[in-house]
Amino acid sequence: MARDVAIVGVGHSRYGVRSDVNIGELAWESISMALDDAGLEQRDIEYFVVSSVGGWSSEYLPAVVIGEYSGLTPKGTARVEAACASGSAAVKLAYDMVASGSVDIAMAIGLEKMNESPTPTVVEFIGRAGNYFWEFHNFGLTFPGYYALYATAYMDRYGATEEDLCLAAVKNHYYGARNPKAHFQKEVTLEKCMSSRYIAWPLKLYDCSPITDGSSAVILASGEVARELTDTPVWIEAIGHASDTANLSKRDDFTYLRAARLAAEQAYMQAGILDGYEMYKYFDVAEVHDCFTIAEVMAYEDLRFAKPGEGHKMLRDGETYIGGKIPVNLSGGLKAKGHPIGATGVGMVAELTNQLLQRVEKDRQAPIEKGRAIAHNVGGTGHYAYVTILSLDRPGR
Template identity: 40%
Template sequence: MTLSREVAVIGIGQTKFGEIWHKSFREIGIEAGLRAIQDAGIESSKVDSIYIGNMSAGLFLDQEHVASMIAEEVGLTKDSVPATRVEAADASGGLAFRQAILDISSGMSDIVVVGGAEKMSDVTSQIATYFTAAGADQSWESLFGATIPSLYALMARKHMHDFGTTREQLGLVSVKNHRNGSLNPDAQFQKEITLEQVLKAGPVSTPLGVFDCAPISDGAAAIVLAELDLARELCTNPIKVSGTGQGSDSLSIANRTELTGLKATRAASKRAYEMAGINPSEISVAEVHDSCTIGEIMAIEDLGFFEKGDGGPATERGDTSLEGIISINTSGGLKARGHPLGATGIAQINEIVLQLRGMAGKRQVKDPLYGLAQNVGGTGGTVIVHILEAI
């Protein structure tokens, strides 16, 4: 599979992630969008289409139809620019990015702005946990007492049982991501933590504790995409989209054939690798979906970076650190950067773009050529994988 027209990122922007008490959903949305447009150095009148990744403004804010809302805020309703909201739980951002690529590739648009946004802190954490669980199967999971972390905990326990993955190895994912987050000025948590702190933290759903689970966050991120030739005209450092892949699986984990990995990750990444014409070993930096620490362990196995069962030991060996064989979640990941559901997929791409541009500051990986982003909806019902390339 190939794209009819190639696509590149020409601008990125985002808000700081965290508890943004003083700003509304509209305000964070426009902040990220304008930064991306500014970064691209284009006039907003050049934008042909808008995509918004958002999981659930309807539940969190009683507000649906957010595409129109954001289009208006960015000032694009004057020309009636098409605006589309895309939803796949917390893979909404990644999926919106993919839709934007397909839009340009199809020839319908030349320049597209894609954003992701979520405002979660307007409700209590208990309510936020409940709303987030809408990304699982309401009838057969959440009605029976499941939360998203509890479903990942079931996978974690099975992974530990089948492969000998240890509680400490799960914890080291969090330690590494907090360390990376401490180097990211946009991260929700910019403080290093110790393994002891992770292990001693209160339980969320055993074996996962507070430091194994991504926080509740507000945040928005945006990207400007352009057709590749146009991108080369418009900016000096376009980052090419070399591969895009999407996969799906059962909404509920009990309907899956395996519980120690995400089939949809393997399907999505296989498609993306094939499109890019590269092997997993050619990736130097990746942002993966660590909404829970086990998510990162499974991701680095399913994406082909490490053998099945070696995700935990690889983390322990330091292979996934900034200095490692393949640097994972240099931004701090969902755990430390923050996880505003719909914004996460876009923020992941932004980090890869920064790394490929060589502008990731203290957390810069040395001369990366290819970067990958893996965005998961719920517990793996949808997985989106993108491969970006420095050109």
């Protein structure tokens, strides 16, 4: 019987171009914050998982480098990779370590230092994140390019427009401007997004998340330990997970992400709440994987906040601002908070923990009434997906 697992401490660095810190220093910002938040010492952490994709940065073995710098050595560790969903994979592994009884306290640390390489090199690395030979080597697809294939198909089938997509950028920059840890802390107008240059037609500069450095950390504890440590544990109620083909040409439909849909259904089943296309009614707030604006639209549908083909209408109607059906990406999302690949999933869980505990800046704090939040974290172009449900109530009680 799996044990209940709670988040007892979170940390989150400032995201951005972090030329002021190296990899160890960047990780320490989040690790020290999470330890302070939980009231724990390094010796209390029995296992730490590091999510980092790397390639663009100098340290080949980030887990041990971070462990040494942060005083977590000699505890057991591993680096995990699930592309842009690596952070959620780290949370899942740390969760399983605790739920299984293997350890009582584990830490998931997400880190990426993408700006150690020049942009064309980073574009190259992310473009290789699919099927290398049959997609990248011969046809030079890029990460924006893969999502652009979805944008073209989605807009054609459902009559969504480039303006609709830009509305996701406008919203996420609006909240990013209110998050001091966001990469971009400036609002953008619809006109500015629409007049930005194409990166991968039909996606423009403001449809795309930036190349970001950042770190994040969460400390997980078993239910019994969590109750001793804190009066305000945030429980991990469910984690759904799925994958899809490496090669996009093996997929039938380019209007949704099958892995995200499966992961969401799985998480909803675990939480016992799967019904219909108004799933937003169970949650106070969501963080969704808006690496590109089209990804946020598909996220609404894959999470069943909207029926297939109606996600863009939620943006048109402003339903995902505070006061709408469900506020989404009040952190600024990947779009404005930034997308340090390995840190993103852990950062989502840290953000939602702070949202549920009502500890974020007032003008981007969701009203907390239901006590539940949901994180939707996609790796690659729907290659991996994790959906995590957090709750103020202990599961099953």
